[in-house]
Amino acid sequence: MPRLIPIIRRKIETTENPFWISYADLMTALVILFLVVMSISIVAISTRPIVEKKERETDIQRIFDHLEQLAKAQELALKVNRTDHTIGFGDKARFGFDSFQLTLQAQEKLRAFVPLMLEVKSSVAGEKWLKRIHIEGYTDGTGTYLYNVDLSLKRAESVICALFSGKLSKEREKQLQELLIIDGASVTSIKGSPEESRRVEVRLEFRQPRDDSQPIPLPQMPLGHCAIAQQTPSASE
Numbered sequence: 705m706p707r708l709i710p711i712i713r714r715k716i717e718t719t720e721n722p723f724w725i726s727y728a729d730l731m732t733a734l735v736i737l738f739l740v741v742m743s744i745s746i747v748a749i750s751t752r753p754i755v756e757k758k759e760r761e762t763d764i765q766r767i768f769d770h771l772e773q774l775a776k777a778q779e780l781a782l783k784v785n786r787t788d789h790t791i792g793f794g795d796k797a798r799f800g801f802d803s804f805q806l807t808l809q810a811q812e813k814l815r816a817f818v819p820l821m822l823e824v825k826s827s828v829a830g831e832k833w834l835k836r837i838h839i840e841g842y843t844d845g846t847g848t849y850l851y852n853v854d855l856s857l858k859r860a861e862s863v864i865c866a867l868f869s870g871k872l873s874k875e876r877e878k879q880l881q882e883l884l885i886i887d888g889a890s891v892t893s894i895k896g897s898p899e900e901s902r903r904v905e906v907r908l909e910f911r912q913p914r915d916d917s918q919p920i921p922l923p924q925m926p927l928g929h930c931a932i933a934q935q936t937p938s939a940s941e
Contacts, residue, residue: 756913763829764789764910772828774820780813790840791906793817797900804858805842814863815870817906821878828866836909839863840887844901860886863904865930881922884910897938 775782783792797810806814821837824830841859843852864886868877884930887907 742743752914760833760913763833764770766829767824767834767908770829771820771824773824778816780816780820782817789908789910791908792804792903797898797904797922798899799841799859799904801854801898801902804855804862806862811866811869814866814904818867818870818872818876818880821883821906822876825879825883831909834908835911835915836885837883838885838887838907838909839867840907842901842905844898846898851915857906858888859902860932868927869930877927878922881927 710752765786770782772782772784781794781796783794784790785792793810793813794821796813797806799805825834839858839860841861843856843859847855864884867880867884872880
């Protein structure tokens with residue numbers, strides 16, 4: 705009879721504790737939990753680039769929405785191409801044949817675009833994604849390639865001169881210098897007519913996800929004056 709007491713006591717203890725599990729069951733549960741956590745982590749890591757890309761695209765659309773709202777409030781007609789991330793100014797900012805000179809009306813329109821650019825850049829989405837703004841001058845297909853390369857650069861330079869010719873504070877001048885880049889586009893992106901092709905466009909360059917590179921600091925130098933002068937007539941465009 706005394707030999708049966710431990711067995712009976714063990715059965716009672718086991719029966720009275722409904723939460724009792726064996727060591728093997730505990731290890732199995734931990735392994736399953738580990739696998740679940742790992743699976744969730746792998747899914748999160750694999751989908752992160754998709755999420756970041758979607759977030760970038762959404763913010764870029766917000767930037768263009770903001771820009772169009774500001775332009776509408778200022779009655780500044782812009783031609784926004786969200787696919788190419790370019791902004792045109794229509795026939796108000798076109799160049800004459802074989803010329804890199806802007807009319808006074810075109811210069812005023814470009815200067816009115818400066819505060820819009822800076823406000824968009826200072827927005828939350830702009831600070832995160834907007835990296836640089838390219839000023840692109842275009843020519844038509846007339847003339848030689850090298851001549852048009854030079855002319856397109858002069859046209860882009862004329863736009864830069866117009867942007868800086870307004871009444872800007874030193875802080876805004878510095879912001880523009882850090883933000884703007886001059887590009888000569890030569891005979892690329894020919895439009896339907898020669899007149900439409902002789903134009904200026906602004907192209908917004910956006911960061912890629914996880915691009916945290918900083919712009920190269922500008923050396924300390926005065927703004928200076930525009931070196932653009934009326935060129936002599938030529939047989940090219």
